[in-house]
Amino acid sequence: MAATVSAISGGVTTPRGFRAAGVSAGIKANGGLDLALLVCDGPAQAAAVFTTNLALAAPVVVSREHLARSGGIARAVIVNSGCANACTGDEGMQAARDMAAETARLVHCPAEQVLVASTGVIGVALPIDRIRGGLPVAFGALGADQGAMAARAIMTTDPFPKEAAAQVVIDGRDVTIGGMAKGSGMIEPMLATMLGFVTTDAAVPKTLLDRALREAAGDTFNAITVDGECSTNDCVMLLANGASGVVVDEMRYATFAAGLTAVCRELALGIVRGGEGATKLVTVIVAGAASSGEARKAAKAIANSLLVKTAIHGGDPNWGRLIAVAGRAGVAFELSRAAVMIGSTVLFENGRPYDEASPLAAEYLKGKDLTVSVDLGAGGASSTVWTCDLSAEYVRINADYRT
Amino acid sequence: MAATVSAISGGVTTPRGFRAAGVSAGIKANGGLDLALLVCDGPAQAAAVFTTNLALAAPVVVSREHLARSGGIARAVIVNSGCANACTGDEGMQAARDMAAETARLVHCPAEQVLVASTGVIGVALPIDRIRGGLPVAFGALGADQGAMAARAIMTTDPFPKEAAAQVVIDGRDVTIGGMAKGSGMIEPMLATMLGFVTTDAAVPKTLLDRALREAAGDTFNAITVDGECSTNDCVMLLANGASGVVVDEMRYATFAAGLTAVCRELALGIVRGGEGATKLVTVIVAGAASSGEARKAAKAIANSLLVKTAIHGGDPNWGRLIAVAGRAGVAFELSRAAVMIGSTVLFENGRPYDEASPLAAEYLKGKDLTVSVDLGAGGASSTVWTCDLSAEYVRINADYRT
Numbered sequence: 152m153a154a155t156v157s158a159i160s161g162g163v164t165t166p167r168g169f170r171a172a173g174v175s176a177g178i179k180a181n182g183g184l185d186l187a188l189l190v191c192d193g194p195a196q197a198a199a200v201f202t203t204n205l206a207l208a209a210p211v212v213v214s215r216e217h218l219a220r221s222g223g224i225a226r227a228v229i230v231n232s233g234c235a236n237a238c239t240g241d242e243g244m245q246a247a248r249d250m251a252a253e254t255a256r257l258v259h260c261p262a263e264q265v266l267v268a269s270t271g272v273i274g275v276a277l278p279i280d281r282i283r284g285g286l287p288v289a290f291g292a293l294g295a296d297q298g299a300m301a302a303r304a305i306m307t308t309d310p311f312p313k314e315a316a317a318q319v320v321i322d323g324r325d326v327t328i329g330g331m332a333k334g335s336g337m338i339e340p341m342l343a344t345m346l347g348f349v350t351t352d353a354a355v356p357k358t359l360l361d362r363a364l365r366e367a368a369g370d371t372f373n374a375i376t377v378d379g380e381c382s383t384n385d386c387v388m389l390l391a392n393g394a395s396g397v398v399v400d401e402m403r404y405a406t407f408a409a410g411l412t413a414v415c416r417e418l419a420l421g422i423v424r425g426g427e428g429a430t431k432l433v434t435v436i437v438a439g440a441a442s443s444g445e446a447r448k449a450a451k452a453i454a455n456s457l458l459v460k461t462a463i464h465g466g467d468p469n470w471g472r473l474i475a476v477a478g479r480a481g482v483a484f485e486l487s488r489a490a491v492m493i494g495s496t497v498l499f500e501n502g503r504p505y506d507e508a509s510p511l512a513a514e515y516l517k518g519k520d521l522t523v524s525v526d527l528g529a530g531g532a533s534s535t536v537w538t539c540d541l542s543a544e545y546v547r548i549n550a551d552y553r554t
Numbered sequence: 555m556a557a558t559v560s561a562i563s564g565g566v567t568t569p570r571g572f573r574a575a576g577v578s579a580g581i582k583a584n585g586g587l588d589l590a591l592l593v594c595d596g597p598a599q600a601a602a603v604f605t606t607n608l609a610l611a612a613p614v615v616v617s618r619e620h621l622a623r624s625g626g627i628a629r630a631v632i633v634n635s636g637c638a639n640a641c642t643g644d645e646g647m648q649a650a651r652d653m654a655a656e657t658a659r660l661v662h663c664p665a666e667q668v669l670v671a672s673t674g675v676i677g678v679a680l681p682i683d684r685i686r687g688g689l690p691v692a693f694g695a696l697g698a699d700q701g702a703m704a705a706r707a708i709m710t711t712d713p714f715p716k717e718a719a720a721q722v723v724i725d726g727r728d729v730t731i732g733g734m735a736k737g738s739g740m741i742e743p744m745l746a747t748m749l750g751f752v753t754t755d756a757a758v759p760k761t762l763l764d765r766a767l768r769e770a771a772g773d774t775f776n777a778i779t780v781d782g783e784c785s786t787n788d789c790v791m792l793l794a795n796g797a798s799g800v801v802v803d804e805m806r807y808a809t810f811a812a813g814l815t816a817v818c819r820e821l822a823l824g825i826v827r828g829g830e831g832a833t834k835l836v837t838v839i840v841a842g843a844a845s846s847g848e849a850r851k852a853a854k855a856i857a858n859s860l861l862v863k864t865a866i867h868g869g870d871p872n873w874g875r876l877i878a879v880a881g882r883a884g885v886a887f888e889l890s891r892a893a894v895m896i897g898s899t900v901l902f903e904n905g906r907p908y909d910e911a912s913p914l915a916a917e918y919l920k921g922k923d924l925t926v927s928v929d930l931g932a933g934g935a936s937s938t939v940w941t942c943d944l945s946a947e948y949v950r951i952n953a954d955y956r957t
Contacts, residue, residue, distance in 0.1 A: 242906075383874075383878050
């Protein structure tokens, strides 16, 4: 992809024809923003990828149904934070449907053109009356300059909101892509992980839009991990309204996909940077794998290893832990041909350590944006994933989440 | 197995005909005990299970070779802590061979009748001169009452030594089984996990001894996890010297196996209790699985989940995390038929939460020895694994291990 992508500041309302709002509906006990509404001025083509968790939350079930019934046409997305509406039985399903129906009534569209998402504690009944009360407020607050408020309203333990936007030029015209996302624990692959909402003013036919989201998510949202968990609620939704007048076809696909991937990557890296208790962003590169699948598998194993994550937190260039995880990752691995680099410093190669380089690596690890690389010595495939370090703060956050 | 197993106090030198020693050879910088020697008065039949990690440490390679060459006959086991002798190339292999040869010289047996194990930091050269210096001291200290010293000498970050012993009666005669083990991070399944040494004065033919160790380890050492890691060095070794005069055959196998499993279970639970930063022992029971393999897989996923382990650490009856992990464990799962119990309190069943029971479960979680149970609602198979909670102390230990 040689397409030129221009990163711009912005979020879901940066593409033409989208308005958003973020308000407090009283779902969070602390009175924080907890209801986000995203509305498209006209019908948009929509694509979504959902969690692979089998304990599907009600909003995931409802959004999938709605996409299927509407043929992938959406007018609005309604999202609450503070309550996941997962494991809430028939009442939870009804609450998710009511949330969509009430939004549809305000927006004047069929209920199946509304997508729903929730995030927060599992197993607690959704306070649907508060959402009913908050929805007209959100509708009244809708604005093309309110994307940042919406990005704040979808946060749970996130330390900061995640927004990104980019432009690409197709047929001499600007196409804008914007998005917002929230983390920040339960972040892992299988697109089973977090909430992401991306908008674009390109017109993209259903099959190409589905493909673009699947491919972009695979190299971004599905290539990050905070704690290896996969939530009951995660989804990434993409709405394309065509307001730019640009129609994306096979020939123009690569340019659009490059812009979409850039926005998804920035959102995904924001999720990792804002991982619970995270103090460092770590890029894990695995090379020398027998296949790209094995490369990804080993990279994920390293990125999820408590021993690796704590060593990086402590600034310890403990390359032995990287080798040990590679060796148990369930992929082809040849110790005598393996290698480990921390930053650009080789610490293990040709079957022997280079401990004299350890102080250099330790100095490097004081940074905040780090790369570790492992060569499995077993082939020519590679993969990159992103993770964060593991701090005592992660334990504190997750031991005390509900108390 | 209806065999009566009597737990007794003791360790590796409790069975007749075994002597041990634990001394300081100067491998650990702090001068602590770091060299353990276990010697059998005559040749013993030996069995061992080794790590599944592909980055095999030198002592693992050497011990496997020796067992193969000697036909499974062993006279002595030499173990050092403070250095794993892993990822140390040809020099590390030579050091492991030298360690065995020097032990063989003192014990007056062929080198292949000596098994070797190491534990500690990966990628640091084994200080073989210090081991050479310490070996005669250890040999001089050998005693039938020195099992406890040996158990201390194999420790790294373990907060306490792990010993166990049991007796069974076969043909009217006492058969004694004793053991020692060390943890305490990098503890996971696939018998890829820790060091364990078990002795018995029964005579057990090779095939039965191999089977007994494999089966006992499967339900004990392979059913525990601290952090999901699998080290480069882990092994469990079992020596049977026949000093009791009892010969174990197929008919007497179940009784012997019951005693062996009891000793292995106590050692394995000791490893979990002494897990890095652990404050609670957690028994994870998964029922309602489609197969026993799926039950084990789901139980391991729950036992390794950071979100579950931190919730238990915080005393939070957050059953939603148990359901969420079961749903993403890659096994058959039916939310509407699933259930979660914390202790004996049902918190989720028939698709709905029982939050009124939450205070009862929270009270229960203040204890130190806890059970959580998840029914997957997908079949009739079950599995039990043991884990510990995850504390900020784990992070501190592993962030600062080498610094």
